Amino acid sequence: xxxxxxxxxxxxxxxxxxxxxxxxxxxxxxxxxxxxxxxxxxxxxxxxxxxxxxxxxxxxxxxxxxxxxxxxxxxxxxxxxxxxxxxxxxxxxxxxxxxxxx
Amino acid sequence: xxxxxxxxxxxxxxxxxxxxxxxxxxxxxxxxxxxxxxxxxxxxxxxxxxxxxxxxxxxxxxxxxxxxxxxxxxxxxxxxxxxxxxxxxxxxxxxxxxxxxxxxxxxxxxxxxxxxxxxxxxxxxxxxxxxxxxxxxxxxxxxxxxxxxxxxxxxxxxxxxxxxxxxxxxxxxxxxxxxxxxxxxxxxxxxxxxxxxxxxxxxxxxxxxxxxxxxxxxxxxxxxxxxxxxxxxxxxxxxxxxxxxxxxxxxxxxxxxxxxxxxxxxxxxxxxxxxxxxxxxxxxxxxxxxxxxxxxxxxxxxxxxxxxxxxxxxxxxxxxxxxxxxxxxxxxxxxxxxxxxxxxxxxxxxxxxxxxxxxxxxxxxxxxxxxxxxxxxxxxxxxxxxxxxxxxxxxxxxxxxxxxxxxxxxxxxxxxxxxxxxxxxxxxxxxxxxxxxxxxxxxxxxxxxxxxxxxxxxxxxxxxxxxxxxxxxxxxxxxxxxxxxxxxxxxxxxxxxxxxxxxxxxxxxxxxxxxxxxxxxxxxxxxxxxxxxxxxxxxxxxxxxxxxxxxxxxxxxxxxxxxxxxxxxxxxxxxxxxxxxxxxxxxxxxxxxxxxxxxxxxxxxxxxxxxxxxxxxxxxxxxxxxxxxxxxxx
Numbered sequence: 001x002x003x004x005x006x007x008x009x010x011x012x013x014x015x016x017x018x019x020x021x022x023x024x025x026x027x028x029x030x031x032x033x034x035x036x037x038x039x040x041x042x043x044x045x046x047x048x049x050x051x052x053x054x055x056x057x058x059x060x061x062x063x064x065x066x067x068x069x070x071x072x073x074x075x076x077x078x079x080x081x082x083x084x085x086x087x088x089x090x091x092x093x094x095x096x097x098x099x100x101x102x
Numbered sequence: 103x104x105x106x107x108x109x110x111x112x113x114x115x116x117x118x119x120x121x122x123x124x125x126x127x128x129x130x131x132x133x134x135x136x137x138x139x140x141x142x143x144x145x146x147x148x149x150x151x152x153x154x155x156x157x158x159x160x161x162x163x164x165x166x167x168x169x170x171x172x173x174x175x176x177x178x179x180x181x182x183x184x185x186x187x188x189x190x191x192x193x194x195x196x197x198x199x200x201x202x203x204x205x206x207x208x209x210x211x212x213x214x215x216x217x218x219x220x221x222x223x224x225x226x227x228x229x230x231x232x233x234x235x236x237x238x239x240x241x242x243x244x245x246x247x248x249x250x251x252x253x254x255x256x257x258x259x260x261x262x263x264x265x266x267x268x269x270x271x272x273x274x275x276x277x278x279x280x281x282x283x284x285x286x287x288x289x290x291x292x293x294x295x296x297x298x299x300x301x302x303x304x305x306x307x308x309x310x311x312x313x314x315x316x317x318x319x320x321x322x323x324x325x326x327x328x329x330x331x332x333x334x335x336x337x338x339x340x341x342x343x344x345x346x347x348x349x350x351x352x353x354x355x356x357x358x359x360x361x362x363x364x365x366x367x368x369x370x371x372x373x374x375x376x377x378x379x380x381x382x383x384x385x386x387x388x389x390x391x392x393x394x395x396x397x398x399x400x401x402x403x404x405x406x407x408x409x410x411x412x413x414x415x416x417x418x419x420x421x422x423x424x425x426x427x428x429x430x431x432x433x434x435x436x437x438x439x440x441x442x443x444x445x446x447x448x449x450x451x452x453x454x455x456x457x458x459x460x461x462x463x464x465x466x467x468x469x470x471x472x473x474x475x476x477x478x479x480x481x482x483x484x485x486x487x488x489x490x491x492x493x494x495x496x497x498x499x500x501x502x503x504x505x506x507x508x509x510x511x512x513x514x515x516x517x518x519x520x521x522x523x524x525x526x527x528x529x530x531x532x533x534x535x536x537x538x539x540x541x542x543x544x545x546x547x548x549x550x551x552x553x554x555x556x557x558x559x560x561x562x563x564x565x566x567x568x569x570x571x572x573x574x575x576x577x578x579x580x581x582x583x584x585x586x587x588x589x590x591x592x593x594x595x596x597x598x599x600x601x602x603x604x605x606x607x608x609x610x611x612x613x614x615x616x617x618x619x620x621x622x623x624x625x626x627x628x629x630x631x632x633x634x635x636x637x638x639x640x641x642x643x644x645x646x647x648x649x650x651x652x653x654x655x656x657x658x659x660x661x662x663x664x665x666x667x668x669x670x671x672x673x674x675x676x677x678x679x680x681x682x683x684x685x686x687x688x689x690x691x692x693x694x695x696x697x698x699x700x701x702x703x704x705x706x707x708x709x710x711x712x713x714x715x716x717x718x719x720x721x722x723x724x725x726x727x728x729x730x731x732x733x734x735x736x
Contacts, residue, residue, distance in 0.1 A: 024718050033714075098712030 009050035016043035028093045030085070034078045041071045103154045104167035107186045110147035110194060111237055113140045115230035121223040130218030134209035137226035141205050144233065145198035152191050160598045163188050166239050166303070173242070178294060183239035185302055189599040192437060192592075193236035193369055200361045200444045201229045203569035207452050208353035210566035211459065221261060221351070228254035232362050236369060241290050241300040244370075248286065248330065251363045252279045258358060259350040271346035278343040282333020289326025292319060306376040315380050324384035327374055331388070335367030335421050338395045342661050344418055348410040352458060355410055356451035360417045361444035368421065368440055371428040375600040379431075386516055389429020393523040396422025398658060400530030404537065405654045408465050409454050412538050416491060417447055419527060423506050426520050432509030434593030434602040438584050439502035441592070445580050446490035446499055449573040453484040456562045456570065457542065462554050467538065471636070472547035477561045481543045483574050488539045490577040492532035492622045501581030503528065504615055505605060508586065511614045512606040521614070528618045532625025540633040586611055 016039055023036025045064040052060025086092055117140030121133045128136070155163045168183035184190075205225055212218050231254050235247030252275075260272030290300060296312045296319060297305055313320040331337075336344035347359050358364070371378060371388060378385040396419045403415035420443045427436030458465055460477060474481040490497035493504065507528075510521040561567065583591040586605065593602050606614055632639045644651050653659065 021718075021722055025715055025722070094714050 006050055006054045010047060013043045013047040013050070016040075016046065028095055030078070030082050030092055030094055033094065034075065034082070037078075038071060038075065041067055103151055104165055104184065104186055106147045106151050106154075107184055107194070107237060108167070108169070110144040110151070110198065111184065111230065111233045113143045113147070114226040114233065116140065118223045118226040118230060121219055121226065126219075128219065130215070130222070131209060131213065133219040133222040134205070134212065137222040137229075138202060138205035138209060140226055141198055141229050142202040144229065145195070145202050148191060148194040148198050151186060152195060155186070155188060155191055163598055166301075168239070177298060178300075180240055180242045180300060182243065183301075184237040184243075185239035186237070187599055188595050189369075189372060189437075190236050192441075192595065194233060196441050196444050197229065197232045197236060197362050200448050200573075201232070201357060203572055204353050204357040204361070204448055204452070205229070207356075207455070207566050207569040208351075210563035211353050211455055212351065213563065217261070221258075224254055224257050224261070225354075225357070228258065228358060228363075232366070235366055240302060241293065241305065244373075245283075245286065245290065248334070248366065248370075249283060251358075251366065252276065252283065252334075255279075255347070255358050255363055258354040259347045261350055261354065265349065267346075268349040271343070271349040275343040275347050278340050279333050282330040282340060285326040285329030285333075287326075289323045289330075292323050292326070302373070306374075309377055309380060313377075313380055316382070317380075320377065320380040321384055324378050324381035327370060327377065328384055328388055328391075331367030331370045332391060333367075334370075335364050335425070336395075336418050337367070337391050337422065337425055338398055339660075341395060341399070341418055342657070342664065345406075345411050345414045345657070348408065348414050352410065352451055352455035355414070356448045356455070359414065360447040360451055364417060364421055365424065365440045365444070368424040368428055368436055371425075372433045372437060372596075372600050375428075375431075375433060378428075385429055385431070387429070389426045389516070389520055392422040392425025392427075392429055393520045393527075394422075395419065395425065396527040397523055397530070400527050400534065402654055402657050403534040404530065405651060407468055409457065409467050409470070409538065409542065410451070410465055412467070412534060413447070413450050413454060416450075416531065416534065417443075419531060420447065420491070423503060423524065423527070426510060426524060427506040430510055430513045430517055430520065431603040432506055432513075432605070433600040434584075434590065434596045435502065435505035435509050435605070437596055438505055438592040439499075441583075442490065442498035442502040442577070442580050445573055446487045446497070446577040449483060449570065449577050450487035450491065452566070452570050452573065453480050453487060456480045456483075456566065459562055459566070460555055461551060462556065464550065464554065467541045469548055469550035470542045471545045471551065472543070473551060473555075474543035476547065476551065476555055477543075479567070480561050480570075483570050484539060484543065486574045486577050488535040490581075491535045492626060493528060493618060494532075494622055494626075495619070496578070496581065498577050498580035500619075501584055501586070504586060504618060505584060507618050508606045508611050508614045509603055511610055512604055525617050525621045529621040529625040532622040533629050536626045536629035537633045540629060544633075545635045586615070 020036045020038075020040030020043060023039065024033050027033055027036065045067055048060040048064045048067070050060075052058060052064075082092065085097070090097070114137070117136050121128065121136060124133075164185070164187035166183055166185050168181040170182055171179055172182040173180040205222075208222070208225060212221050215221065228251065231247050231250030233247075235244060235251055238244035238247055256272045256276040259275055260269045262268045293305055293309075294300055297308050299305060299308075309320070313323060329340075333340040344359060344364065348355055350359070371385075378388070399415045399419035399422060403412050403419065406412045406415060420439070424436040424439050424443070427433070427439065457470065457473060457477065457480060460473075460480075461470065464470070486497065490499040493500040495501075503524075507521055507524050510517045510524060513520075584593065587607070590605075596602065605611065656662065
């Protein structure tokens with residue numbers, strides 16, 4: 001087996017996931033939050049593929065493909081919502097969109 | 103024959119149902135005619151049944167008819183069955199006959215009342231209940247009728263439901279009667295348990311063996327039945343509801359609270375006389391209670407100022423005589439007095455109703471006076487009723503009261519005590535009856551009467567006058583059914599059901615008659631001296647014996663005593679329970695539960711800020727904690 005070992009992939013995956021999570025937590029623009037979410041999903045994908053390669057079976061790759069489909073669907077929905085909100089001429093700031101609170 | 107008895111029973115029920123279902127497709131007068139007509143039809147059926155029985159041998163005069171099995175409980179079976187025998191037919195004739203006259207009178211009396219139809223429906227329903235009571239073939243059906251007459255009495259007492267007094271009086275009557283119903287039911291429990299049946303025939307045949315003569319059980323049974331009878335017939339100590347019941351319309355007082363329902367207790371004791379004869383002490387108690395009642399009621403009647411209340415106390419007192427009679431075993435004489443009393447008491451109430459009607463609803467005798475000149479025929483009817491009540495020959499009350507007294511004179515030492523009370527009672531009866539007559543009809547026409555008296559061509563609507571006339575005639579001739587020394591119509595008729603004790607005969611009978619007659623004449627004479635014209639003498643008595651008069655005006659403080667003994671403690675207990683138990687424990691705990699749930703939900707709701715950031719952070723932290731826990735455990 002060529003290339004770096006599993007540990008390197010996993011470290012990169014954790015760094016990517018943490019970056020994404022951090023982004024979700026601190027940014028206010030829904031667009032950026034969506035991007036950060038994609039980052040987290042792809043960190044997951046990287047981990048799945050790394051394990052698939054390590055263990056030598058294709059389950060992880062199939063899982064990664066499924067996650068991509070879900071991510072694409074989520075991006076469509078999320079972007080659609082963002083466009084709909086901005087059409088209402090509401091400021092795009094998640095801290096101000098709190099009308100669904102209890 | 104029994105088919106006719108069933109018809110007599112259900113015809114008023116059908117009328118009541120028809121009036122209720124027709125609603126405003128029938129007017130008030132139509133409803134009254136329907137109710138009176140159905141009751142009159144019942145009377146006709148009863149008459150036919152009576153003649154049918156009369157044509158038979160005395161020992162064949164009893165027939166049971168069962169329509170269906172009404173209730174089954176284990177081995178106990180109760181049929182919807184009636185018993186047609188001399189006693190029940192006697193009562194049917196009185197109830198439907200007098201009932202018919204009063205219902206006819208009510209058509210005129212209630213004309214124009216805004217709820218006239220409801221009134222007539224209740225009245226027909228009452229007649230049905232009363233007929234059910236007297237025709238029932240077992241104790242359970244008797245109890246059903248017993249309860250239904252209580253209900254219709256309640257409904258009719260507070261018929262004018264916008265008047266607070268009327269509503270209170272209705273409740274009082276119902277509650278005091280419920281007390282008697284309860285003891286009645288307890289007695290039936292004992293009978294059902296010991297004998298396994300409540301049919302009259304079975305119970306009376308097996309009671310001597312199953313209960314035993316003079317045993318505790320038979321005493322309890324008799325006491326329970328006596329409790330029911332005392333409450334229904336307004337005898338001491340359960341008598342206080344009857345005077346208040348006068349808040350109802352006058353025909354109701356005449357029908358229910360004079361002629362029929364209040365005599366149900368007498369009927370019950372006669373009907374269950376085999377049971378009372380197993381517990382002679384209780385039967386004596388019935389007589390003693392009757393004697394106490396007739397004395398107390400006679401005294402209180404002397405100072406009442408409401409025309410109807412005087413007659414109500416007189417009713418209690420006369421039923422006291424009947425209780426004396428049944429207590430001593432003079433069943434025929436008691437029933438005879440029941441019948442004549444129904445005639446003359448209904449007459450007095452209806453004549454009083456004519457007076458009240460003519461004076462636009464006034465009932466206070468202090469505002470009446472001199473009405474004999476204005477209402478001569480009402481005066482005559484009232485005079486006939488008073489003479490019959492005071493037992494002056496040849497009016498009806500003379501023969502029946504004399505029959506009771508003469509039986510008492512022949513019944514040993516207790517009989518003599520009750521006889522003496524009865525003679526004093528006869529004096530009081532004549533006194534209060536003629537006090538009422540003189541105050542209302544004699545002397546100068548009062549200012550109030552001059553101002554308010556209104557009359558048409560007659561002294562009332564014709565529909566109100568003819569029943570009064572019929573009852574006047576009955577009050578005059580009704581007594582000749584049983585003439586001492588000559589014939590004993592009622593005794594002979596009732597004997598197959600309940601054999602009466604021997605009445606006194608010869609010198610003793612003559613002595614008894616003369617004594618009661620002398621007492622009655624003395625009463626009238628005193629009333630004449632005191633009340634013929636408004637004078638100083640009643641006021642003098644009042645000054646001389648203020649305590650006694652005040653005690654009588656407060657009806658011997660019985661109401662106050664019951665208030666103190668029963669109402670006050672329970673109301674205080676209820677207040678205490680409210681303040682100490684309900685408010686601190688129940689209300690606070692329930693309220694606290696509510697407040698607690700709301701507080702917790704408020705806090706939970708506060709966590710939902712609507713900021714996605716917060717949710718995500720919570721999610722991430724939660725996940726991290728789970729991961730650490732997972733790692734540590736693994």
